[in-house]
Amino acid sequence: PREFGADPAFRESFEAEAKAMAKLNHPNLIGVFDFGEVDGMLFIIMEFVSGGSLYHFAYGKALDGVTAGQLVEAVCDGLAHAHEHGILHRDIKPANILLDAQGRPKIGDFGLARVIGKQVEAGETVYGTPHYTAPEVINHPASVDSRADIFSIGVMLHELLTTKLPANDKRPSSAISGCDSRFDAIVKRATNPRPDLRYPSAAAMGKDLKAVVEALSSSK
Numbered sequence: 001p002r003e004f005g006a007d008p009a010f011r012e013s014f015e016a017e018a019k020a021m022a023k024l025n026h027p028n029l030i031g032v033f034d035f036g037e038v039d040g041m042l043f044i045i046m047e048f049v050s051g052g053s054l055y056h057f058a059y060g061k062a063l064d065g066v067t068a069g070q071l072v073e074a075v076c077d078g079l080a081h082a083h084e085h086g087i088l089h090r091d092i093k094p095a096n097i098l099l100d101a102q103g104r105p106k107i108g109d110f111g112l113a114r115v116i117g118k119q120v121e122a123g124e125t126v127y128g129t130p131h132y133t134a135p136e137v138i139n140h141p142a143s144v145d146s147r148a149d150i151f152s153i154g155v156m157l158h159e160l161l162t163t164k165l166p167a168n169d170k171r172p173s174s175a176i177s178g179c180d181s182r183f184d185a186i187v188k189r190a191t192n193p194r195p196d197l198r199y200p201s202a203a204a205m206g207k208d209l210k211a212v213v214e215a216l217s218s219s220k
Helices: 002-006 008-022 054-058 065-084 135-139 147-162 173-177 182-190 202-218
Strands: 032-038 041-046 097-099 105-107
Touching (some): 002 041, 008 041, 065 182, 065 202
């Protein structure tokens, strides 16, 4: 809507999303080709993704371990690329992951993206989605780094395996859905309240997921 373009806060968020995404080039990230303004109306030209969101794909059903593991491993790959380029997403959740015609996940909605290491200013609004957002984002915003996104990935993995959020059901994933118990350790580490006890990188989490998926696939 044109009136959004007159809102300085929205314009800043819109431009931040466009610039962040334009820097990135990875098959698991939605590509951005251009952005700008025409007669007061803001626009982004981005890659067309023909499938729906991961939220709609998994709504109300627990995914099998191989499917959930492959999807989240790919999200880890895309996020690792963003982190390597200094971009923190800050709002990883199923609704912000789109699936293409082949079912491959692509991370979108970088509207809350932030340059890693950029200092939080006094009084700055803290953004995120309840239950997906790492505790330090709320409690210690000045110390937030890429491990906050890893927390969100862990929450999403648990949700895909069980249909439940860890905050609403603290049992291990395997106890809820009967999935492979090796996922429990991955979720537990990724969602540890202490960032220093989480995975050091999205790539490291993706590596563990790949090992579990390969083991499950070979046992079929």
